[in-house]
Amino acid sequence: MTTSISGVSTTSDITTAAATGSDELDKQTFLRLLTAQLQNQDPTEPMSNQEFVAQLATFSQLEQMQTLNSQVESLYLVNTSMNNATLANMLGKTVVAESDTFHYDGEGEQEIFYDAEHAASSATLSITDADGEVVWTGSLGALDSGEGSYSWSGLDSSGQQLEEGDYTFEITATDSDGDTVEVTELIRGLCDEMTFDSGVASPSVDGIQVSMGDIIRLYTEDSE
Numbered sequence: 452m453t454t455s456i457s458g459v460s461t462t463s464d465i466t467t468a469a470a471t472g473s474d475e476l477d478k479q480t481f482l483r484l485l486t487a488q489l490q491n492q493d494p495t496e497p498m499s500n501q502e503f504v505a506q507l508a509t510f511s512q513l514e515q516m517q518t519l520n521s522q523v524e525s526l527y528l529v530n531t532s533m534n535n536a537t538l539a540n541m542l543g544k545t546v547v548a549e550s551d552t553f554h555y556d557g558e559g560e561q562e563i564f565y566d567a568e569h570a571a572s573s574a575t576l577s578i579t580d581a582d583g584e585v586v587w588t589g590s591l592g593a594l595d596s597g598e599g600s601y602s603w604s605g606l607d608s609s610g611q612q613l614e615e616g617d618y619t620f621e622i623t624a625t626d627s628d629g630d631t632v633e634v635t636e637l638i639r640g641l642c643d644e645m646t647f648d649s650g651v652a653s654p655s656v657d658g659i660q661v662s663m664g665d666i667i668r669l670y671t672e673d674s675e
Contacts, residue, residue: 541642541669546656547598549665551636554658555605557615563601564637567594571624571632576601578620586613594624598637617659642669 547564555561563576574591586607607613624632640657647653653660 541654542645544642544669544671545639546642546654546661546669547637547639547667548656548661549635549667550638550656550659550661551619551621552617552659553620553638554617555613555615557605557613559605560602561605562639563603563620564598564639565594565600565622566598566635566637567596567624568633568635569596570594570626571634572627574622574624574632574634576603576620576622578603578618580613581617586618591622591624594632594634600639637667 553561553563567574571594574594576587576589576591577585578587580586587603588608591601605613620636622634622636624634626632638656638659638661640659642654642656643658644655645652646655646660652663654663654666655661
């Protein structure tokens, strides 16, 4: 005979809850279900000891899984809190990260950073504004292997001063054989903000948000 108690109708509900770690079947619900089964069982075919023990074992498994889930969640929260506190120490440090975006303050020159896979005989820099329009293109000449920088004037291709805002840049380069040289665009500046809105730390470098995985190194200016 099957008895429905608070939405729990069969012993299969116990097994399902145990397998999923669901909180739907708590201790009191289980006891009410078990009591109802005992009260409403067919006297001519009483529940066997084996079935009774199996149900108790299933409930024990469910309770252990729920306890484990709770402990894992607590450890995750503690670990996240510790990581966030540690990452906050990045504030004020100089950061070098992979990024093709920079914030221009609208005044004077802007330092553009890059990392060339190997030496290039010629390279071209293109700068694009927030609307996707290329505002400046120019030759960088030859590039040495490794990290380097270029001082862009802050003027567009017609010599007009550009406004403050976020810009992106791209460097294309070739070697003496005409083969493409891979150049990685970089950003270098102070870590001025750290947000945790999505549950993941997201630092900002001079106002530009970067991924933690894109950070190459950080240091204080004194240790440079």
